[in-house]
Amino acid sequence: DTxxxxxxxxxxxxxxxxxxxxxxxxxxxxxxxxxxxxxxxFLKIMFSYNNKELIINETVPNRFSPKSPDKAHxxxxxxxxxxxxxxxxxxxxxxxGRLEAFFxxxxxxxxx
Amino acid sequence: xxxxxxxxxxxxxxxxxxxxxxxDYTNSMFDYFLWYKKYPAEGPTFLISISSIKDxxxxxxxxxxxxxxxxxxxxxxxxxxxxxxxxxxxxxxxxDSSYKLIFGSGTRLLVRP
Numbered sequence: 001d002t003x004x005x006x007x008x009x010x011x012x013x014x015x016x017x018x019x020x021x022x023x024x025x026x027x028x029x030x031x032x033x034x035x036x037x038x039x040x041x042f043l044k045i046m047f048s049y050n051n052k053e054l055i056i057n058e059t060v061p062n063r064f065s066p067k068s069p070d071k072a073h074x075x076x077x078x079x080x081x082x083x084x085x086x087x088x089x090x091x092x093x094x095x096x097g098r099l100e101a102f103f104x105x106x107x108x109x110x111x112x
Numbered sequence: 113x114x115x116x117x118x119x120x121x122x123x124x125x126x127x128x129x130x131x132x133x134x135x136d137y138t139n140s141m142f143d144y145f146l147w148y149k150k151y152p153a154e155g156p157t158f159l160i161s162i163s164s165i166k167d168x169x170x171x172x173x174x175x176x177x178x179x180x181x182x183x184x185x186x187x188x189x190x191x192x193x194x195x196x197x198x199x200x201x202x203x204x205x206x207x208d209s210s211y212k213l214i215f216g217s218g219t220r221l222l223v224r225p
Contacts, residue, residue: 004155031211043156043201043215056212090155099144099205099213103155 003027006091006104013081014112021076021107023091031055032074033092033101034066043090049074081111115139116204118216126224131189133219135202138183142204146213147176147187150199159200160187163207192223 004025013019025032033056034046047066048056054066063079074091088108092101117136125131135145143164148156162169162176162185169176175188189196202216 033211041199041217043203043213045212045214048211050211092155094211097207097211099146099207099211100158100161101213102158103148105153105155 004091004093004102004104006107010108012110015081017081018079021089023074023104025072025093027093029093029095030071031094034076035090037088083111086111116202116214116216118202118219120219122220124222125192127194128191131192131221133187133200135185135216136183137204141206144205144207145185146203148201156201194223194225197221197223
């Protein structure tokens with residue numbers, strides 16, 4: 001059983017489109033995250049939810065909107081996609097204030 | 113401004129020898145440090161962590177050393193195995209309620225058979 005799963009694994013789309021990436025964790029964790037790995041391979045946090053409440057919102061364009069319907073799910077919706085949004089997006093989860101996060105396999109988004 | 117730096121993009125080591133991966137940080141507020149390992153097309157996997165109240169933490173073949181005065185940490189892998197070939201990321205955090213990890217850019221380790 002995959003602990004943190006993201007769908008889709010690959011996403012190719014045109015500029016201006018709206019797309020969503022889904023994430024689910026079956027670890028019973030109370031905190032979920034979205035990280036972005038850019039072309040320089042840096043992993044940077046975008047959002048964090050704790051018990052469905054947004055606790056971290058980094059300087060991300062408001063075209064990016066996370067949604068957490070329950071503690072096990074954190075989806076990422078992106079409006080009006082731009083070329084610069086091309087990256088690998090990782091979902092992660094952790095429990096009880098522990099910083100050891102478990103990551104999904106990533107979603108490679110390519111905007112053409 | 114990079115708060116966590118891994119200055120060696122790559123490292124090649126013979127199987128059975130020690131691998132030493134280095135990480136420097138600039139933010140003196142960081143009090144918790146982690147190492148992650150990443151294979152291609154997979155997400156990062158947690159490897160080992162250390163709190164700033166310690167200077168060493170060991171788990172099997174993996175040991176992390178922390179030098180707070182130098183703002184430097186290192187990961188030692190002994191003995192290195194070909195399966196250890198991966199990208200290793202150093203991460204740091206302030207262990208308040210922010211749950212935020214700041215990652216370095218990674219070091220690609222190649223363990224030669």
